[in-house]
Amino acid sequence: MSNSLAIATVTEALRLLIANSVALDVPFAVDVAAIKPPAQPPAQPTVTVFLYQVTPNGTLRNRDTPTRTGDGTLLTRPAAALDLHYLVSFYGDERELVAQRLLGSVVRTLHELPTLPKELIDEAVASPFLVGSDLAAAPQRVRFTPSQMDVDDASKLWSMLFQTPYALSLTYQGTAVFIEGRQEPMAGKPVLRRTVRAIPTRQPLIDRLLSRPAGSPPGTEPVEGPVPAGHELVARGTGLRADRVSARVGGRELPLDADKVRDDQAVIRVPDDLPPGVHPVQLLHAVNLGIPATPHWGLESNAATFARRPGITGPIGVEGRAGDDEVSAVLVLDLDMPLRADQRVLLLLDEKQPPPGRRAAGYQFRAPFPLGERPDPKRLRIAIARVRPVAYLVRVQVDGVPSTLTFSDEGTFDGPAVDLGETR
Structure with missing residues (x-):
């Protein structure tokens, strides 16, 4: 974890790493600068280190979650995990392939030493503009890996550098830099006694x-x-x-x-x-x-x-029965369990004993939805209309689950039933 100077410290340490590398590999002086590639190519051998993009690290960006309790108390200091993307460009006499010799030196160094050493970070922090940087104390070191960039990506990148001609270059990604917040988390409460219990468990x-x-x-x-x-x-x-x-x-x-x-x-x-x-x-x-x-x-x-499964208990009442050929009435049913007001109820009537040669009559009627307030949550009143005046087996279906019917000694259904053909 580091403060707000971490990004600048990484850039300066990378510059020092490259400068130390090329000083050992080439017999001439090389200017290594942390600047944007210049619009006019320099006359002297030069390496530029340019931070062109900073992106959140997808793997580590939420490692510190959660940072606060429900009441807003800070638990852990928030830290932003960032990846740094660098463009390293090389300039020199093309006839002596200076740019390519510098490129080879940098590739060898960053492949052999991809992680920033603590000594280089301490040297970078010695610069007056980086006083106060604590990157050297961070437990995780920044690691550099080459980025793959095709012709199209390179063209887009250099097109953003207005009036800057292309130079032989490499792109590297530095992973990852953590920048902490300023607030201190609340210290934990004192612990009177610690208890540890290990229990073998198995998912039921x-x-x-x-x-x-x-x-x-x-x-x-x-x-x-x-x-x-x-x-x-x-x-x-x-x-x-x-x-x-x-x-x-x-x-x-x-x-x-x-x-x-x-x-x-x-x-x-x-x-x-x-x-x-x-x-x-x-x-x-x-x-x-x-x-x-x-x-x-x-x-x-x-x-x-x-x-x-609901069950119908007791006799089924009939209220307001009317009609000779067809019956319209209200059936009153008592169930063995209460109903909620938001349940969907369907009344099912099946003719009990149809005469030979005629198909059994069957009807279904839906109760009002919602059922509304009822003095007895186990009692239902459902209106029926234009029903043949005969005896019916009665079932009630609640939220898709129908009630059951009873059997006679002969193995046929015999109840619950209601006779709508009785003399009024």
Whole structure:
């Protein structure tokens, strides 16, 4: 990490590195200057070091994130990670190939010594205009690598240098320079006691979600399919057991008793007031940490889903029945679980005993959306219109999950049902 003089210090150190290199490789004096390539080629052998572009380092630019807490307190000093792009140009007598000899010296030096030595940085900082630079104390050294530049890129670069003729040149990238902010981060609070706890963990994984009647004996085998009221969930998978396990069901967190959780199975109670529909389920593992020990959530399982199936309870009421050949009325249904006001409800009517030779009549009616305020969240009133006056099997579908029908001893559906052909 360095202050605002870091970029200028890198440029001066690079200039010194090149100057020391060419002094050993050529028998004549060479002027090495950190300037833009001149509009008039110099008469004496010259090397120019020109910083033509500065870009954010894509890999390191967010290494210091986050720098502040939610209330704005500074945690770490912000640092901008930058890459420096240099154009190194060479001038000299073309008949003696001076420019090419200088180029070879620079290539050899930067390939052999691509990282700026601390001694050169200290020498650069001795310049009066760089007093106060702390680049030499930075833990990461700036490394130079040659940049690949084709004819088109070179043409664009030199076209930006107005009225400057092209000279034999190289481009190098210096990676990376960190420039720190001025503000000091808030010092940490004193630590009274340190506790370290190492716990082997394994990501819990739910493979299947089954259900069975709540309070079933341990040997009762759960089944697949929609989950009716009065059933508990049985999650099966791997790595389910932990010191403390909770289930997140439909956005609610439900602690699980230790005797209900095994490594391959967890029994989850479904809240009685959970509405019908499709709900996600996750298992959460907690670890007790700190003094006093408090639970911290450590691992979450994958999200599995189950369908909570509504059921129709009691007789179905009929209000305002009218018509001889066709019936228009309001059906009153009581469910075994409450409904939210924002749920979509569909009433399904299927003729119970159609006469031979005639196709069974079937109707569907949608409840108003939203359902609105209701004194009893388990009661529904749905209007029907122009229905054949016969007996119907009745189902209600909530958010895509339909209620079930009961069977007679003969193996046919027999309820819930409503007879719209009864004498008024």
